[in-house]
Amino acid sequence: MNIYLPIAEVSxxxxxxxxLGGMVGVLSGMFGVGGGFLMTPLLFFIGIPPAVAxxxxxxxxxxxxxxxxxxxxxxxxxxxxxxxxxLVGGLIGAALGVQLFNLLxxxxxxxxxxxxxxxxxxxxxGSLMFIESLNAIRKTKAGAPPPKRRQRSWVHALPFxxxxxxxxxxxxxxxxxxxxxxxxxxxxxxGVGGGFxxVPAMIYILGMPTKVVVGTSLFQIIFVTAFTTLLHATTNQxxxxxxxxxxxxxxxxxxxxGTQIGTRLKAEQLRxxxxxxxxxxxxxxxxxxxxxxxxxxxxxxxxH
Amino acid sequence: MIWLRALLLILALVLPVQAExxxxxxxxxxxxxxxxxxxxxxxIFGAIRRExxxxxxxxxxxxxxxxPSAPVTVRKKDRVAGIWIxxxxxxxxxxxxxxxxxxxxxxxxxxxxxxDLRHHVSIPQAIRAVDAAxxxxxxxxxxxxxxxxxxxxxxxxxxxxxxxxxxxxLFDTSISLPSNLTEGTYRTRIFLTREGDVIDQFxxxxxxxxxxxxxxxxxxxHDRPLIYGLFSLFIAIAAGWLASAFFRYIxxx
Numbered sequence: 001m002n003i004y005l006p007i008a009e010v011s012x013x014x015x016x017x018x019x020l021g022g023m024v025g026v027l028s029g030m031f032g033v034g035g036g037f038l039m040t041p042l043l044f045f046i047g048i049p050p051a052v053a054x055x056x057x058x059x060x061x062x063x064x065x066x067x068x069x070x071x072x073x074x075x076x077x078x079x080x081x082x083x084x085x086x087l088v089g090g091l092i093g094a095a096l097g098v099q100l101f102n103l104l105x106x107x108x109x110x111x112x113x114x115x116x117x118x119x120x121x122x123x124x125x126g127s128l129m130f131i132e133s134l135n136a137i138r139k140t141k142a143g144a145p146p147p148k149r150r151q152r153s154w155v156h157a158l159p160f161x162x163x164x165x166x167x168x169x170x171x172x173x174x175x176x177x178x179x180x181x182x183x184x185x186x187x188x189x190x191g192v193g194g195g196f197x198x199v200p201a202m203i204y205i206l207g208m209p210t211k212v213v214v215g216t217s218l219f220q221i222i223f224v225t226a227f228t229t230l231l232h233a234t235t236n237q238x239x240x241x242x243x244x245x246x247x248x249x250x251x252x253x254x255x256x257x258g259t260q261i262g263t264r265l266k267a268e269q270l271r272x273x274x275x276x277x278x279x280x281x282x283x284x285x286x287x288x289x290x291x292x293x294x295x296x297x298x299x300x301x302x303x304h
Numbered sequence: 305m306i307w308l309r310a311l312l313l314i315l316a317l318v319l320p321v322q323a324e325x326x327x328x329x330x331x332x333x334x335x336x337x338x339x340x341x342x343x344x345x346x347x348i349f350g351a352i353r354r355e356x357x358x359x360x361x362x363x364x365x366x367x368x369x370x371x372p373s374a375p376v377t378v379r380k381k382d383r384v385a386g387i388w389i390x391x392x393x394x395x396x397x398x399x400x401x402x403x404x405x406x407x408x409x410x411x412x413x414x415x416x417x418x419x420d421l422r423h424h425v426s427i428p429q430a431i432r433a434v435d436a437a438x439x440x441x442x443x444x445x446x447x448x449x450x451x452x453x454x455x456x457x458x459x460x461x462x463x464x465x466x467x468x469x470x471x472x473x474l475f476d477t478s479i480s481l482p483s484n485l486t487e488g489t490y491r492t493r494i495f496l497t498r499e500g501d502v503i504d505q506f507x508x509x510x511x512x513x514x515x516x517x518x519x520x521x522x523x524x525x526h527d528r529p530l531i532y533g534l535f536s537l538f539i540a541i542a543a544g545w546l547a548s549a550f551f552r553y554i555x556x557x
Contacts, residue, residue, distance in 0.1 A: 297450075
């Protein structure tokens, strides 16, 4: 059954969108990531204009993150204080990101920027996560105790310290603000929640305990993507409600199933799986940049 | 003799102006884009009315359907430092969002190049590329690329010899509008030619409009963007909460 999307102005199969939403939803529930880094390239692939894909995906992430965070509220695995600090950075970052997005759209380089961002970030994070979790698995197999997190690093030497009780941390607010800001910029440019960057950053840079990371990340992502959705809706009119509804119906159901699968897997296994998916997406996008495209020309709206 | 002379005189007076005239209609003058819109087929048919005997020379019919025009930027990728990025760009002043041309004979037999230039009938003529012509020296490649890309999406269609003409009088053809259609007034022109010269021209329009939910969403997004954005968020939050509550209920029961 084909359905005409009023903002994207293309007709696509409704079940394909539901299926994509569901598949990405399962992953988002399993790993506590929004799934935007998978969904946005998939939407490009099925012919949704990039500007509409990026804006609509932000709206869908609000739904899947909200659905996911409710479970974490009940388990009390959300650090609201840390979330609020990350959020302040995130909102500033999102505002900057939308500006940058519009600037590059006019220059015709937004596609390249989005792809490069994906390749670089997915590549770095995927490899780091893969190596780290491989080491962790090897150590647990050898019978050694799991490695302790570094208790003191450069993060602890910065001023403006704040106590984060849920995370059991006493650190400066500067690193979480910067992490929030960077993720906010990426959220706006790449149409992602930024969970795939936020989660590792919280574990490795901020040193937060793994059990509160996912809930806190989701909590913060809801607000940043909601803000991004509003910015895109008011400045570019590129949020497609019809597309969003189809994606999020699949997405929220998938997220619930994913959360169930996630609780049955070990943390290391979960991380190595996510690392492999991240690397696969990165590889595909890198290949597209390196291999000569079959059509060298592309069309864009005229705008200077 | 006097009668014959009189007749010839009348013919001579009437002939150059309106020897032959097109009378035409379409199966529908309105296309409604609904939620399940999946393209539309439009039947265009008509007849040639003659006040005089059949003139000499081969006759052809050319039909064009043209969507609303908008400026387009065509970009070309080049390999820079190993990766393919957009380097050159050419602005095309106005290109129709949709253009279909159907003919009853091969295009150049149906209409001469001079007449094509005058009436902007063929696909390259329908694109106004003033800027492109004065810009880069390979600008023609960019316009060709524009046509190629739109043609691959069925947005530009060249339907040579797709019009059936019967008894030198009746003609009909069907034009399929693809599902990725944009809103607007689609100008429809019918040309009658003899030996490639335009004898008569008939113009009408197809009105393509979003209706119902499609129209509501589109208008809300453009007229009340803030309310639209908030509404989108409300739907997202509600859906997220509902799914969570529903699954909890299933597991609880």
